[in-house]
Amino acid sequence: MFRDCKSGGYNLESTRVNSRRLLSLIFLITIAYWLATCYGQSLKNSPLESYLGAADKVSGNFPHQSIFSLGLSGYAWTQALRQWRDLMLELIALKPHKSLHFQRGLEALSLVEQGM
Numbered sequence: 001m002f003r004d005c006k007s008g009g010y011n012l013e014s015t016r017v018n019s020r021r022l023l024s025l026i027f028l029i030t031i032a033y034w035l036a037t038c039y040g041q042s043l044k045n046s047p048l049e050s051y052l053g054a055a056d057k058v059s060g061n062f063p064h065q066s067i068f069s070l071g072l073s074g075y076a077w078t079q080a081l082r083q084w085r086d087l088m089l090e091l092i093a094l095k096p097h098k099s100l101h102f103q104r105g106l107e108a109l110s111l112v113e114q115g116m
Contacts, residue, residue: 033068036084071099073110079086081109 010057015025044067065073081088 009087036071036075037068038071039074040067040069043070043112045113048112078109078113 015022017025092099095102
C-alpha cells in the first residue's frame with residue numbers, strides 16, 4: 001500500500017494541505033484504495049485480466065501488476081471507452097475485416113462494466 005499511495009496511484013506528497021484536510025484526504029484515499037483493491041481482486045480471478053494488465057509473472061512468482069493497479073486499470077479502461085465510444089465506432093467501421101477482434105473487446109468491456 002505504501003508504494004500505491006506514493007507514486008503508484010495517489011501522489012499523497014504533492015497535495016500540500018493542512019492537517020484537517022489531510023485527514024479527510026487520507027480517509028477518502030482509504031475508501032478509494034479499498035474499492036480499487038476489491039475490484040482488482042474480482043478482475044484477477046476472471047479471464048479479463050489479460051485485457052487489463054500484464055499477466056506475466058516476474059521473478060519469485062510475484063504478479064507483474066498489483067491488484068490495486070489492476071482495479072485502477074479496469075476503471076480507467078471502462079471510462080475511456082465510454083468517453084470515446086463514438087470515435088471508436090467510427091474506427092471500427094473503417095476496418096470491417098477486424099470486426100471479430102473489436103467484438104471480443106466490446107464483450108470484454110461489458111463484462112468489466114458488470115463487475116463494477
